[in-house]
Amino acid sequence: MPPKKTNQRPQRVVQSAKPAAARKPAAKRSREEDREESTYAGETLLNGKLAPEEDDEDDEDFEIDTGSSNGDLEDFLDREALDSPADDEEDEGDDDEGYNTSDIEAMEDASDDEGDLDDTSSVASSSVAPSTVPDSNLTLDQLIARHTYKPDENMDIHVSAATGGRPLVGDEKSGKFSSAKEGTGRLVPSKFVKGGMTREYEDIEAGYGSESSTEENTNTIGNVPIEWYDDLPHIGYDVNGRKIMRPAKGDELDKFLATVEDPDSWQVALHITRLPELTFSDKLLQQQVQLSDRELDIIRRLQNAENPDADYDPYQSTIEWFTGKGNEMTMPLSAAPEPKRRFVPSKWEHKKVMKIVRAIREGRIVPNKPAVEKPKVYGIWSNDDVENPPHAMYMPAPQIPPPKTVESYNPPEEYLFDEEERREWEQQEKEDRKVDFMPQKHDALRRVPGYEHFVQERFERCLDLYLAPRTRKVKLNIDPESLVPKLPSPKELRPFPTNCAVQYRHPANSRVRCVSVDARGEWVASGSEDGIVRVWDLGNGREVWRWNLKGGPVQAVEWSPNKEECILSAAVAGRIYLLAPLALISPHVAQATLTHLNTAFSSSSASTSNTAGKPQVPDAKWVRPSEDERDRGMMVIVEVQGTPKQLTWHRKGDYFASVAVDASNKSVLIHQLSKHQTQSPFKRTKGAVQRVAFHPHKPHFFVATQRYVRLYDLVGQQLIKTLMTGLKWISSLDVHPLGDNLIVGSYDKKLCWFDLDLSTKPYKTLRYHTKALRAVAYHRAYPLFASASDDGSIQIFHGTVYSDLMQNPLIVPLKVLRGHQITDGLGVLDLRWHPTKPWLISSGADGEVRLWSS
């Protein structure tokens, strides 16, 4: 039976491991040959070495053992068994279901040494084995030879299990592959074979380095919080699905005692504190793990980035397999014959050398001849040199200016710094200083010390020369006076007002907002903030008439320009008064005035407000004052919307216009005196109207809004021109008596002169007042104009307008008149020219009206 058995078992294994073609030659080989061959393969080496000492049965046991430990392999072998029907015939006799080799082994073992059931007697079984197979040596050899190519997985598992994955060395080579042969396993009845026994082994304790040691975590719950198991008696499941019960835990006192008693407790602490990643398995198993010295050593090595294996030698001596002494190659690599060029001198080199030699012989080449040096200096400039043509990008560096007396070692005493200058010089930054040294005076040349910044200054100059960015700056080397325009002297442009002749004082210094001179130049009317319109004698400054309008401040007064009449218009909030100082004027003038003012009342006093076909202003109401008031010279009252701020008469004295900024679209009104009619020329005005003016001889009408001046044709009812002033807020406006020029004053301190023939942009914009302009006015007869400002001054200009269209107007500033006091930030509020003389009347916020004469 044993021979048969042995015969049978290896065959199976070989079948399972080797292709059929390899089987026969291997079988023919002798055992010795096998041994030789076995030296080539690492794994089979083991077998070869084992062979002389141990018996063939070792191998057999080995095989069987693998079978028993691996279920998959068992199945595999079963299939193999099915493939070889010749062998299986005998097997089938045993068991139809198919039995595996381990069962047979178990049975054999059981039959061999019944007595050695305990795990200790492995030697006994091995000692028995050789005696059992002394005669079957040949076949065994063949089998062993076949062994050399057995499947790896069987081997691997065992090797790794026994040696921790390392190649076997030393003692481990002594054959203790498995404890199967030694019969350490426990015999238990087989589950598969009736009445058969199988050997069950203890779980292998994997050493460090084995595959399984890193997987020693037997808790298989995975990466779930361990707290989930807090309420349960177990803490997870092992690989077999069995519950892992919670290990007993001591209370805090126990823990403390443990730390006190246990000298290794620091290792635990270390484990927890320093290596949190290893506490993971700890947690899963709910227990403290102590690190062994070896593990600690590994950790230390890992921390130091060393190889974790203590035995690893990074500096192994090289094993000279193919080099070194004794390994010299005796045969050449190539059998090609040596080429000729390796041992015959070059012909071409020879030719070249000979060429040089000949040249040397003939003296064409002089060896070691010193190079011909260009002379160090020679004449590079001749008299016919030409400068480079000038170029915009050529910027020679500026020269250092010549030293001045202040730099002298012995300057005049005034050049020395006094205490204040010295302090200032010391405090200034180096760059800001006018001179880069402190002036010093030495009484003798021998006392002059070395200048300590000499090197520094030279160095800075050098830096400037190559580092300082250069640019071309045009420096105007002209007399500043040449910039001032050449204008005729004011002396040549006389007469113009130069000094204050008469002052018209208002009581309580109430502001005089407006002033006007009558057409004959006899009377001055002024309207002050106390609501009284006063008429003054122009010549002597006496107040000759007054009307108390009782409507708040008088906003505007204006005499009619008609010399045959004497009508004064005055505006207060909501009303325009037409006044006439009847007692002061000659009777026929008074008569004409009365007729003009009252005709409309007599013709149709009832329906004054809406008779004509033209658009009427219903709000404007022409009212006849009481008899008493009429006796005082208050002839007509026109009630209007808002507060009229400006009144201006048409040159014929029948129409006058009023501007009330706060009356929205009814801000501009044109009143006709003879018919007592009021009309609003604009349905809608663009922007707030500031000022209006009649054209001196055309039916045109100027309207100044905040920024623009518009010129309308009243007959054609259309816009002619819009003048772009460029000002922010227009305050005043006046038209030249010839009608082609215009001056506009603004609150932003500017005055614009427009030439209507020239452009819609200003011909000149002048800025000379320091505060807002309040009023501007042309003289009707003289080429003069003036502007009044909040800075308390009046500027008189000469302004000639030429009839030649090609010649621009000549503007010459003539004189600044000062005299008005600035009160509450207001200076001169209004100004008017005398109709015939070069005199100027101005009113100020200081409650004064002044007459300026030449």
Added chain:
Amino acid sequence: MAKIKRRGESGAAKNYITRTQALKKLQISLSDFRRLCILKGIYPREPTNKKKANKGSSAPASFYYSKDILYLLHEPLLQKFREHKTFAKKLARALGRGEWALAAGLEERKPLARLDHLVKERYPTFKQALQDLNDPLSLLCLFERLPRDPVPGKTQVPPEITAECGKLVAEWKVWAIRTHALRKVFLSIKGVYYECEVPAGRSGETVNVRWLEPWEFKQTVPADVDFRILLTFLDLYRTLTSFVLFKLYTDENLVYPPQLDVKLDEAGQGVGKFKLVERAPEVEAAPAETKDGKRITKKDVKKSIKSIAHAGTAEGMEVDEEVPEVKEEQDEEFVYHPSKNDEEAADPANAPPTPRLPDYTLFSPYTFYLSRETSSRTWEFVIRAFGGKVVTADSIATLDPTVASQITHILLDRPMEPAVMRKLQGDHKWTWVQPQWVADCANLRRLLPAGEGSGYEPGGTLPPHVSPWDGEGVNDRPWLGVEARAAATAEDEESGDEEMAVDGSEVLDTPAMRAAAENPADSTLVHQAELEAEASGVDHAAFKKHLAQLSKSRAEGPADTKKNKKPAAAAAAAAAAEEDQRKIMMTGKKQRLYEKMQYSNNERRQEADKLESKRQAIEKRKKKEGKK
């Protein structure tokens, strides 16, 4: 349709290139670029619009004119830099391998950069070279006396360079002495300023070259001074100066470089150590030069060494007296040589091409003894340049009586008892002066009184030393000067003569003119008036005439002016008001310009006023002290 103009393809974007871009383009290191810039005279520019020049970026950058950089691309110097780089590598390798023979061979064939092409390129005409000579001479003067390691542990200054600087400066001075080109001397706290008038060609043009020589003390060198930069500049400046000197010497019909008399050099002579050799008229200059050069190199050195070894005892004796007698006859000798007076007098007939004014040989009849404490470097140069002769010795007491009898002036910079002076003087007629006297005389071109009470006597209180450049332009910008001159001439041509004749006197009657007439000594006022006159189209002669007339009339009637003072003041106020009125009609731009000009003029005036008031206060105080 017009071609679409793309951004960054024309104008400032194309005209300028940043330094980083330039470095990339040239593929050189920053230090090489620096050297190139210094040598080639390439400088950064300030574009009018930096953002446009930098392709829209406003990051700080220094801009170069892109054509400058383009021209640098084929600069031979750049090639030399590269060659040197490879040479340095090869040498380092050879040394590292210990291949000494190879290293020696390499060292022999070391690529050397020459800068002569740069001189011609940067200064196409001699005049331009002279115009730019101020900085080179000043830097050479500085390096003349620098130690080998000015900043310890940093870049060293090779002693050969120092020696060459000294040689060039001395050669320049020798030339100035020979041609009497020195015009101005100014002793400042920084050093001594000199100004030479150098002929700039055949047309009779001259260029003023001014340089500063530091006082002979050890220089304090701040640690942050980069001597690599200074040495690069010095390379260029040495080359430039040597070429300029060559031209000057050749124009004077002299051999350049002049022979160095080794004995005199060893004896510590300054400018006297050179032997000037006239060029042979027929023979070409070059061979003569080399001959001379060879002759001096070896034999003379040996001879001089021998002579020095022999003359160990002759330390105290005067070298400059004895050596000239040994000299050959035809050698022009500038060291004191009493027997040569007649020869020198004969010399100017053939040698100097341009006749010199007698002013510049102010000291020709005099012989100066330089006392030990006076700097012979300065005073020997100045005195000789103005025609004087110089004697130096350790002390007056040991002077040779024949020499002593020739001396006319003693330059002494220390107080000395009159009794001692008299004793030393004996029966010689010597004038004792302090060094400033020489400088002041030279600047004024006349001999100042030097006796007792003048302040120039030893130990006396010196009168103030005033800069000879006072009243000259603050900042000399050559291109501005050219433009202004061109504009002026154009104006002159435009305004016809008859027009000038008609309204010349009216135009000339300006406030500046009046002020100038009142104080004709004040050069600034006169200059201002002159400028005004020029601006109004009056020629110089007419201006001078008018000024003279005016000043005469002022001098005649000072009482008149006093009488009219009050009305004049009122009139001035009225005029001011009128002027003020006219300003209303100026445009804003002109107004601002006017304000600026007025401001700067006021500043200047205030400064002058302040000086004047300080002077008056000091005078008052002195008077008071004098009374007490």
